[in-house]
Amino acid sequence: MSAAERRPALIEAGLRVIARAGISGASTRAIVAEAGMSLASFHYAFESREAFLDELTATVVVRETQAVLPLPEVDGDLRDVIEAGFLRYLEHLRADPAHEQAMLELTQHALREPERHPLAVAQYRRYADFAEEALTLAAERAGVSWRSPVSEVAGVLVAFSDGITLNWLVHRDDHAARAAARAAADALSRMADSQ
Numbered sequence: 001m002s003a004a005e006r007r008p009a010l011i012e013a014g015l016r017v018i019a020r021a022g023i024s025g026a027s028t029r030a031i032v033a034e035a036g037m038s039l040a041s042f043h044y045a046f047e048s049r050e051a052f053l054d055e056l057t058a059t060v061v062v063r064e065t066q067a068v069l070p071l072p073e074v075d076g077d078l079r080d081v082i083e084a085g086f087l088r089y090l091e092h093l094r095a096d097p098a099h100e101q102a103m104l105e106l107t108q109h110a111l112r113e114p115e116r117h118p119l120a121v122a123q124y125r126r127y128a129d130f131a132e133e134a135l136t137l138a139a140e141r142a143g144v145s146w147r148s149p150v151s152e153v154a155g156v157l158v159a160f161s162d163g164i165t166l167n168w169l170v171h172r173d174d175h176a177a178r179a180a181a182r183a184a185a186d187a188l189s190r191m192a193d194s195q
Contacts, residue, residue, distance in 0.1 A: 019098030067092030086181035
């Protein structure tokens with residue numbers, strides 16, 4: 001198996017281990033055991049555990065982006081488009097909660113380690129960039145413009161998404177999550193010019 005083939009298998013194994021045992025339980029030995037590989041396989045594919053964690057984080061952010069973009073085709077106004085994006089994200093979350101649990105672990109790990117703190121900043125910069133892209137597309141589709149800079153609206157979207165995610169992971173209440181998504185869509189749509 002080439003390094004290119006091992007890397008995705010190790011990433012998937014790492015996600016499962018982190019979701020189950022947290023960062024502290026995600027030793028290279030635990031990850032390779034989960035993947036059914038040797039320890040040498042890990043070091044062949046990644047130069048270090050930190051490089052592995054960086055790639056794992058990037059992989060999950062890309063998957064989150066792909067879960068929402070392109071925006072779903074919906075008939076309706078800006079609020080409807082934003083709500084549809086939230087609901088699509090919720091389906092992604094429900095389909096594999098382990099991904100988001102792992103991301104929460106990785107973010108906390110980066111915040112506790114001063115040398116890794118810039119990685120948490122970069123992670124949230126990627127979230128903000130993705131939110132800006134989605135909001136720009138939503139406004140274009142609805143034929144409106146944002147009253148505030150789209151970067152500010154994106155920050156609000158990321159904050160709503162974090163809250164909805166954590167609340168769903170704790171309670172696993174789909175009805176409450178959909179209600180929160182509707183409320184978030186209402187609030188965000190009020191940040192645009194009236195249609």
